[in-house]
Amino acid sequence: MNSSGPSGSASVGRCDVLIAGGGPAGCAAALALVRAGARVALVAPMGTPDWRVGESLAPDARPLLQRLGMLDRLAADRHAPCYGNQAAWGRDALTAVDYRFGPYGEGWHLDRSRFDAAFLEAARAGGACWHSGHVRGAQWQHGHWQITTGGGSVLQAGYLVDATGRAARLARRAGATLIRSDRLIAVAGLLGPPRTKKVEWERTSLVESTGWGWWYNAPLPGGGRVVMAMTDADLLAGSHLLDPGVWWAQAHRTGHVRDRIARWKGPPRRLRVLAVGSSCASPAAGPGWVAVGDAATATDPLAARGIVSALATGLVAARAILADRAGDTDALAAYARRTTAIHAEYLRAHAAQYRREQRWDTPFWGRRHQGAAE
Numbered sequence: 001m002n003s004s005g006p007s008g009s010a011s012v013g014r015c016d017v018l019i020a021g022g023g024p025a026g027c028a029a030a031l032a033l034v035r036a037g038a039r040v041a042l043v044a045p046m047g048t049p050d051w052r053v054g055e056s057l058a059p060d061a062r063p064l065l066q067r068l069g070m071l072d073r074l075a076a077d078r079h080a081p082c083y084g085n086q087a088a089w090g091r092d093a094l095t096a097v098d099y100r101f102g103p104y105g106e107g108w109h110l111d112r113s114r115f116d117a118a119f120l121e122a123a124r125a126g127g128a129c130w131h132s133g134h135v136r137g138a139q140w141q142h143g144h145w146q147i148t149t150g151g152g153s154v155l156q157a158g159y160l161v162d163a164t165g166r167a168a169r170l171a172r173r174a175g176a177t178l179i180r181s182d183r184l185i186a187v188a189g190l191l192g193p194p195r196t197k198k199v200e201w202e203r204t205s206l207v208e209s210t211g212w213g214w215w216y217n218a219p220l221p222g223g224g225r226v227v228m229a230m231t232d233a234d235l236l237a238g239s240h241l242l243d244p245g246v247w248w249a250q251a252h253r254t255g256h257v258r259d260r261i262a263r264w265k266g267p268p269r270r271l272r273v274l275a276v277g278s279s280c281a282s283p284a285a286g287p288g289w290v291a292v293g294d295a296a297t298a299t300d301p302l303a304a305r306g307i308v309s310a311l312a313t314g315l316v317a318a319r320a321i322l323a324d325r326a327g328d329t330d331a332l333a334a335y336a337r338r339t340t341a342i343h344a345e346y347l348r349a350h351a352a353q354y355r356r357e358q359r360w361d362t363p364f365w366g367r368r369h370q371g372a373a374e
């Protein structure tokens with residue numbers, strides 16, 4: 001990446017592609033682009049939070065990780081295997097999906113901070129120029145993007161990739177509309193390793209529905225556990241789930257989650273509220289810009305495909321940018337059409353999944369059965 005500019009003024013760094021956001025989508029795009037010889041700037045904040053949610057990685061990530069050269073790194077980083085999912089959904093008894101009978105074998109229970117850090121490290125080692133911080137402004141001027149970062153750098157790029165997550169701020173600035181299908185939120189608690197010496201790991205994630213939404217529970221590498229209550233943002237106040245005592249008591253009123261947390265003393269000290277609804281950027285690309293990952297298509301954690309989708313859209317968007325540079329004038333529009341079609345297919349499957357749970361006549365379930373969760 002070149003730096004230029006009159007002495008005394010902020011230097012202007014020039015690159016072919018600027019990627020905002022260093023999650024799996026941004027890093028996948030960066031890895032694919034640098035390998036194809038593009039000069040890539042990756043603007044991403046330094047460091048990782050103490051714990052990141054989104055830790056179940058489905059086995060169909062395997063071919064994507066292989067293409068990105070990250071499969072061996074995942075093994076070396078000692079994430080834990082995930083054998084499948086269990087669900088009490090539509091009935092009290094559990095049903096199970098065992099990944100080991102599928103084409104890609106087991107998935108992973110990730111240490112998500114470590115996973116994201118490994119991707120960022122690989123993108124940098126591959127040649128992406130990392131700028132620590134946030135993109136604050138992006139303007140299309142005279143055939144290129146003029147981008148300012150929180151650190152005061154000014155960067156010029158031929159292409160802008162919005163990999164900033166589900167708010168899709170840069171895609172919206174470029175002209176996209178963010179279409180939200182629901183207002184699902186997660187109230188997440190982290191349970192540290194239990195004091196008991198020996199813990200029997202079930203190595204599956206668990207989903208269990210309730211009247212106001214559903215619970216998610218998964219083991220973490222190292223013996224901890226993530227537990228999340230999912231409901232709609234407008235139902236949160238009435239449910240009192242933000243009160244750790246109520247949250248803990250509700251978890252103990254379940255049929256299965258309570259067994260998984262039986263060895264823990266609760267409630268957790270801190271609960272985090274996170275947006276987890278379904279949304280998409282429309283369009284997901286335009287002249288000189290592309291949205292990837294959650295910025296392009298954000299999915300309900302019930303689908304457990306957010307990371308896979310982030311890696312896939314990062315790779316496909318990189319290919320579209322390279323094709324556009326090579327003169328294929330339909331490449332970015334084709335990416336946008338493909339992303340829209342995939343999101344529409346996801347929404348159909350998602351609605352069918354929620355219709356399978358018919359035991360509660362409550363606002364949470366009623367709006368999903370009527371197809372109006374907004």
Ligand SMILES: Cc1cc2nc3c(=O)[nH]c(=O)nc-3n(C[C@H](O)[C@H](O)[C@H](O)COP(=O)(O)OP(=O)(O)OC[C@H]3O[C@@H](n4cnc5c(N)ncnc54)[C@H](O)[C@@H]3O)c2cc1C
Pocket residue numbers: 020021022023024025026043044045053054055056057058133134135136163164165166186188228274275276292293294295299301304305306307308310
């Ligand atoms: C509660 C919860 C549970 C989930 N569970 C799962 C799961 O079990 N399995 C699964 O596959 N998926 C899960 N997901 C979804 C998954 O985490 C996401 O789909 C995935 O992280 C998307 O990757 P991304 O790279 O698009 O965005 P992110 O991982 O969100 O990364 C975006 C990055 O951009 C940075 N950023 C933001 N603004 C700017 C800016 N202006 N400039 C520069 N950088 C910026 C952010 O700091 C962040 O690091 C879950 C999500 C949530 C919220």
